Amino acid sequence: MAVKNEKYKIVEEEQVLLGKIRHTLAENPVVVGASDADTLREMDRLRLELPNAKEEDKAALLRQYDRLSHVLNQLRKGRNNAEVDPDSPYFAHLRLKEGERVRDLYLGKATRIDNGLRIIDWRNAPVSRLFYRYREEDEYSEPMGGRIQDGKILARRTVGINGGVLNRVSAPQGVFVKQTSGDWLVEERHQPKLVEGFEEGPLHHAQADGQRRRLAGSAVDRGPDKHLPDIAALLDEEQFELITSVDSGLIAIRGGAGSGKTTVALHRAAWLAFRDRERFAPHKMAIVVWGRALRDYISTVLPSLGVDGVRVNTWSRWSQDFVKRLYPFLPRDRADDTPEIVTRLKLHPGLIQILERHVSERYAPPTAQGAFDDWAHIMTDPAALFASFEKSHPGDFTLPQLRKAADWTRALNYRLNDWIEGDRSEPAELDVEDDAILLFLFQLRVGALRHKRKVFSLSHLVVDEVQDFAPIELKVLVGTLDKQTCATFAGDTQQQISQKSTFGSWDELFEQLGVEGMGVSTLKIGYRSTQRITSFARGLLGDLAEDETFTVAAKEGPRVELFSFTDHGACVAFLGDSLKDLSRAEPNASIAIITPDPSLTNLYFDGLQKSEVPSLRKVVEQKFAFEPGVEVVQIADIKGLEFDYVVLVDVNASHYPDDPHARRLMHVGATRAAHQLWLTSVGTPSPIIKGF
Numbered sequence: 164m165a166v167k168n169e170k171y172k173i174v175e176e177e178q179v180l181l182g183k184i185r186h187t188l189a190e191n192p193v194v195v196g197a198s199d200a201d202t203l204r205e206m207d208r209l210r211l212e213l214p215n216a217k218e219e220d221k222a223a224l225l226r227q228y229d230r231l232s233h234v235l236n237q238l239r240k241g242r243n244n245a246e247v248d249p250d251s252p253y254f255a256h257l258r259l260k261e262g263e264r265v266r267d268l269y270l271g272k273a274t275r276i277d278n279g280l281r282i283i284d285w286r287n288a289p290v291s292r293l294f295y296r297y298r299e300e301d302e303y304s305e306p307m308g309g310r311i312q313d314g315k316i317l318a319r320r321t322v323g324i325n326g327g328v329l330n331r332v333s334a335p336q337g338v339f340v341k342q343t344s345g346d347w348l349v350e351e352r353h354q355p356k357l358v359e360g361f362e363e364g365p366l367h368h369a370q371a372d373g374q375r376r377r378l379a380g381s382a383v384d385r386g387p388d389k390h391l392p393d394i395a396a397l398l399d400e401e402q403f404e405l406i407t408s409v410d411s412g413l414i415a416i417r418g419g420a421g422s423g424k425t426t427v428a429l430h431r432a433a434w435l436a437f438r439d440r441e442r443f444a445p446h447k448m449a450i451v452v453w454g455r456a457l458r459d460y461i462s463t464v465l466p467s468l469g470v471d472g473v474r475v476n477t478w479s480r481w482s483q484d485f486v487k488r489l490y491p492f493l494p495r496d497r498a499d500d501t502p503e504i505v506t507r508l509k510l511h512p513g514l515i516q517i518l519e520r521h522v523s524e525r526y527a528p529p530t531a532q533g534a535f536d537d538w539a540h541i542m543t544d545p546a547a548l549f550a551s552f553e554k555s556h557p558g559d560f561t562l563p564q565l566r567k568a569a570d571w572t573r574a575l576n577y578r579l580n581d582w583i584e585g586d587r588s589e590p591a592e593l594d595v596e597d598d599a600i601l602l603f604l605f606q607l608r609v610g611a612l613r614h615k616r617k618v619f620s621l622s623h624l625v626v627d628e629v630q631d632f633a634p635i636e637l638k639v640l641v642g643t644l645d646k647q648t649c650a651t652f653a654g655d656t657q658q659q660i661s662q663k664s665t666f667g668s669w670d671e672l673f674e675q676l677g678v679e680g681m682g683v684s685t686l687k688i689g690y691r692s693t694q695r696i697t698s699f700a701r702g703l704l705g706d707l708a709e710d711e712t713f714t715v716a717a718k719e720g721p722r723v724e725l726f727s728f729t730d731h732g733a734c735v736a737f738l739g740d741s742l743k744d745l746s747r748a749e750p751n752a753s754i755a756i757i758t759p760d761p762s763l764t765n766l767y768f769d770g771l772q773k774s775e776v777p778s779l780r781k782v783v784e785q786k787f788a789f790e791p792g793v794e795v796v797q798i799a800d801i802k803g804l805e806f807d808y809v810v811l812v813d814v815n816a817s818h819y820p821d822d823p824h825a826r827r828l829m830h831v832g833a834t835r836a837a838h839q840l841w842l843t844s845v846g847t848p849s850p851i852i853k854g855f
Contacts, residue, residue: 174332174339174347177256177322180267181329184280188249191278206231247275250327253282254730257294258318265317270294270732285732286769294319295739295774299335321733357745357754357808358721358839406431406684410439411647413676415629415669415683417655419709420700420834421691424653425803427684428625429461431651433468435623443622445472451640452477453628455785457803461627463789478636482598485612485619489605490531492583498575498592505568508548509596510633512675513556517541517548518600522607534604538597539576545569599635606642620645628802629654634675641676648678657704658802658831691805693720696840700833703851704826723833725814725842725852731766734843738767738810739774742793745808746777754793755806757832759818761797767812768795798832809836812843819849826851 209228216224247253253271270285285291289307297303299319305312323331330341338350406414406427414431416424432450435443448470452458455477462475487495508514521541527533541548545565552560575594582591593601606612612619621643626632629652637652644650652672669683689697694715701708728734738756745752756771758764768781771793778792785800798811811832819825829851833840842852 177332178329185249187278193246202231247273247282251324254733256320259314260317261314357741407434411649413650413678416653418686421689422686425627428651428653432625433470436470447622448473449621450475450625453631456787486598486601494591496592497595501594504564505571508568512634513552515635517551529609534608537604542572543569599639602639619643624650627653630656689715691837695720695722696836699723700830703830721839723840727844731845735770742776751791753806754808756795756810757798759813764795764797801835805835805837807838810841814842814849815844815846816849821850
C-alpha cells in the first residue's frame with residue numbers, strides 16, 4: 164500500500180540526514196596512519212622550553228602540552244579503531260532535547276565526532292545508553308561527563324543502510340521498507356513480540372483432587388527452579404516394563420529432543436533403589452553426564468525422586484580425578500592444543516582392541532607404572548598402530564598421519580619423564596584424551612579402579628548424552644560395574660555435537676563395549692517444545708533426521724521467527740526492548756540468548772546489560788542459575804537443558820555453514836525452547852534455514 168504523506172516525512176527526513184552525513188564523510192576523509200612525528204617534535208620543544216619559561220607563561224605552555232598529548236593519543240588510538248564506513252555509517256538515529264537544545268546522534272560500529280558529525284560506537288560511548296535504556300518520548304536523567312544530564316528522547320529509530328542507500332526505517336510510527344521499484348511501503352506484518360502464556364502449559368493430566376498439573380514443557384509444575392517433571396505416568400507399557408523389570412544388562416533409551424530420555428533414566432535409577440535398597444544403595448550408583456550444567460541440574464532433581472547421595476559427575480572431572488589418584492606421579496594439567504589427528508587416534512574405537520592385545524601379549528608389572536609404560540610403548544609406535552588399524556579399520560589412518568601422532572606423543576613422553584624425575588623447567592601436560600587410555604590400561608594391567616585403596620564398583624551406572632562419549636570412555640565406565648553389569652544409557656544421535664565422538668549405532672556400541680544390550684527403548688512423544696518449534700528443529704536436520712515416528716504432545720504455540728539485521732547494535736536494541744517487555748509480563752520465565760561463540764556472548768551480554776534488561780546473567784563455565792531471568796550463553800554449553808523462551812543469535816552463514824555438525828548444533832539450540840523460538844542474523848542467514 165502507498166505510504167501516507169504524514170508518515171513518509173520520517174523516511175524523507177532520514178534520507179536527508181543520511182545524504183548530509185555521507186557528504187561530510189566524503190569531504191573529510193580520515194588520513195589513515197596520520198603521522199605523529201610533528202606532534203612529538205612540538206611536545207619535545209615545549210618540554211625543553213618549560214624550565215626556562217617565565218612563571219606567567221608556564222600555565223599556557225602546560226595547557227598546550229596537554230592538548231598535544233591528547234591529540235597524540237587520539238592519533239594512536241585512531242589507528243587501532245575501526246573507521247566509519249560511508250556505505251553503512253550507522254544503524255540508529257537518536258534525537259535528544261536537553262533544555263532548549265536539540266541534537267541528533269547516530270549509533271554505528273565506529274566513532275566520528277569531527278566536522279559536525281556525531282556518530283558514536285554503540286559499544287563504548289556512554290551516551291549510547293540513552294538509546295538502549297529509553298524509548299521515544301521518554302524523559303531521562305543520566306550521569307555524563309561528570310554531571311547529571313536531563314532531557315527527552317524526541318526520536319528513536321533504527322535504519323537499514325546498504326551501499327549508501329537507505330532501505331529501511333523502523334520507528335514507533337511504523338516500519339518503512341523500500342521496494343525494488345524505489346517506492347516506500349509500510350510493512351504489513353504483525354508486531355514481533357515474545358508472546359506471553361508459557362505458563363498455560365500444553366500438556367496436563369488430571370489429579371485425584373480434580374486439579375490439572377503440567378507434566379512437561381512449562382514452569383508450572385516445576386516452579387521457578389525448573390526441576391524436571393515426574394513423567395512416570397506417561398510411559399507406555401513396553402517402556403515401563405523395560406525400566407522396572409530388568410536389573411542387569413545395558414538398557415539404551417533413545418528419543419528426540421524433549422522426549423524425556425534423561426527423566427526416564429533417572430526414574431529407572433530411582434526404581435532400582437526403591438526395589439532393592441541394599442544392592443542399589445545411592446553410594447553404589449553413579450551418573451555420568453556430558454557437561455557441568457547437566458550435572459548441576461540432575462543433582463537437584465534426584466532428591467525429589469527419593470534418591471539422595473548418588474554421585475553425579477562429568478566424564479572429564481571423573482576421569483581426571485581417578486588419573487590423579489591412580490597415577491600420582493603424573494602432572495595434573497591438560498593440554499589445550501592437541502592436534503586433531505592425535506585426538507582422533509586416541510578416541511578411535513579400534514584402539515580398544517589394540518590396547519587389549521598389547522597387554523595380553525606383553526608382560527609388564529601390574530602397577531600404575533607398568534600401565535603408563537604400556538601407554539608410552541603403544542602410542543609412539545606408528546608402524547604397529549598402522550598394521551593393527553589396517554586389519555580392523557582399513558583406510559581410517561595413513562602411515563604419515565600415525566607418524567605425526569606418534570611424534571606428538573613421543574615428545575610428550577619425554578617431557579613427562581623429565582617431569583617425573585623432578586625437572587619442572589618445561590610444562591608437561593597430558594592430552595585430555597589420555598585419561599581414558601590410562602584408566603583403561605590400568606583396568607587391563609592392574610585390575611579394578613580404586614578409591615582410597617577400596618575397589619570402585621558400581622551396582623548401577625547412568626550415562627546421559629551417550630552419543631557424545633567415545634567408546635573407550637564408555638568402556639572404562641562399564642568396567643566399574645559389578646558382575647550384573649546393570650547400566651542405563653540415554654542418547655540421541657541427532658543431538659551429537661561433539662566432533663570428537665565416533666558414535667555409530669547402538670548395536671556397534673554394544674559390540675565395542677563387549678556387553679549385551681538388554682533392550683533399546685525409543686521414546687516417541689515430545690513433551691518439551693511446541694509443534695511449531697519441533698517441526699522447525701526437525702527440518703534443520705535435513706537428511707540427518709531419523710525416520711522415527713515422533714508425536715508432539717504440546718500445543719501449536721507461537722510461530723518461529725527470523726529477524727535479519729545489518730549490525731549487532733541494532734539486534735541488541737531490538738532484543739533489549741522485547742526482553743524488557745517480556746520480563747515485565749512474565750517474571751517467572753526462563754529465557755536463553757544462545758550465541759555461537761564466546762566473543763558474541765560477551766558482546767550481547769554487554770549490550771543487553773546497557774539496555775537494562777532485568778535478571779540478566781552471563782553463563783561462564785556452564786554455571787547456570789536455574790531460576791527465572793535472561794541467560795546469555797554459548798550454544799556449546801546448553802545440551803540437556805530447556806528454557807521457556809530461546810533466541811538463537813547470529814544464525815548466519817559464517818557461524819552455521821551447511822554441514823552435519825552445524826545442522827545438529829542448530830537443532831540442539833532450537834529444541835531448548837519450550838514455548839517460543841526466535842532466530843536473528845547479522846549478515847547472510849545460514850543456508851540451513853534458506854527459504855524459512
